[in-house]
Amino acid sequence: MPKQVLITGGAGFIGSNFVRHWCQRHTGRVVVLDILGYAGNRANVADLEDQARFRLVKGDICDRALVDELLTTEQIDTVIHFAAESHVDRSILGPAAFVQTNVVGTFTLLEAFRDRWQTQGKPHHYRFLHISTDEVYGSLSADDPAFTETTPYAPNSPYSASKASSDHLARAYFHTYGMPTLITNCSNNYGPYQFPEKLIPLMCLNIMLGKPLPVYGDGQNVRDWLHVSDHCTAIEQVLHQAEPGDVYNIGGNNQVKNIDIVYQLCELMGEMAPANGIELPKTPRELITFIADRPGHDRRYAMDISKIKRDLGWSPVYNFTDGLRQTVAWYLTHRDWWQPLLSAEYQGYYKNLYGDR
Ligand code: NAD
C-alpha cells in the first residue's frame, strides 16, 4: 500500500526538493503543511499543484487542531518533518521564533501523531521522520574525527540548540511510547531553490548584483557540503529501510573552507554568466569582503557516514564541482524565482544585520 505522507516545511528549500523527488517515485497522497513564511515559497512546488494527489496547506505546525485534522482527514501514516526556522544568523538576532517552531512545533507534531498512531492501534507501518542537522554536535577542530551518531550533543547557536531539543523529543517518543520515530542529521545542503540568505545562493546573487561578498572572520571555517538531491535519496532510503528508533548521519564526505567556496563561485560565475547572456557589474573576486565573525561561529563540521553506508547502502553521488556548476547555472537562469525575494523585508533584514553590504 502506498504511503500517505504529510511533509512539513515542504515549500522550503530541502522540503520542496524532497516533495518533487518523492512525487516522481511514489504514488499515494502527499500533503504539504507549510506556513509559507519568508523561506516557504508556493513557487517552489508550483509544478506539483496540478496533481490530484498533491495538496499544499498553508498553516503552522504549532496549530494542534489543524495538524489533528490533517492527520485524520488525509489518513496520514507517515510524517516527514522538515519545517523549521533554519538560519543561524536569524537565530542570533531573534531566538524566540526558533524555540517556538523548532521545539514547540516539533512537540505539537509528535503529540498529534502519537494520538493518531495510538487511536489506530499502533500500526507497524507508521513512521515519523524528523529531519535534523549536524550542527547539534557542536564544533570540531582541524584534527578531530568526524561526528558519529554517538557523538555527544553540544549545540552552540540558538538554531542548533533548538534542533537538538527537538531531536531529544523525537528520540524520547520512541523510547517512552514506542512511537516509530526516525532521526536524520545532515550536513550543509546546497542546490536549487535555496533561499538566498545561505552562503552559496547569497554569493551567487551578490555576484550578479555587483554587491559585496561578506565572508565571516578569516573564511577558514569548514562545512561538509552535500547536494540536496543526495539528501533526498538518503531520506527516502531511511524511510523505507530503517528500523523505528534509528538515527542516521548523512553527509557528503566533502569538507570545504568557506573562502574556497567563494573563490570557486567567483570563477564559475565569471565563466558562466556571459555564456548565459548576463553581464556581471564587477569582477567577482574584487567583491570579497571579510567582515566581523559570526558570534559563536562553529569552526568545522564533518560527518562520519559509515553507518548509513553500511546499513542502508546509501552514498552521495554528486561530485562537488559538478553540483556547484549545476547550482550556479540554476541561479543564473532563475531570476524570475529569486528577484521577488529581494523584497523590502529581505533588504531590511540584511541592513539591520550587517549594515549596507
Ligand atoms: P528552509 O528555511 O528553506 O525551509 C523551512 C520551511 O519550513 C519553510 O518552507 C518555512 O516556511 C517552513 N516553516 C517554518 N516555520 C513553520 C511553521 N511554524 N509551520 C509550518 N511551516 C514552517 O530550510 P531548509 O534548509 O529547507 O531546512 C529544512 C530542514 O532541514 C530543517 O529542519 C533544517 O533544520 C534541516 N537541515 C537543513 C540543512 C541545510 O543545509 N539547509 C542541513 C541539515 C538539516
Ligand code: TYD
Ligand atoms: P550558512 O549557509 O549560514 O550555513 P550554516 O551556518 O548553517 O553552516 O553558512 C555556511 C558557512 O558560511 C558558515 O560558516 C557561515 C559562512 N557565511 C559567511 O561567511 N558569509 C555569509 O554571508 C553567510 C550567509 C555564511
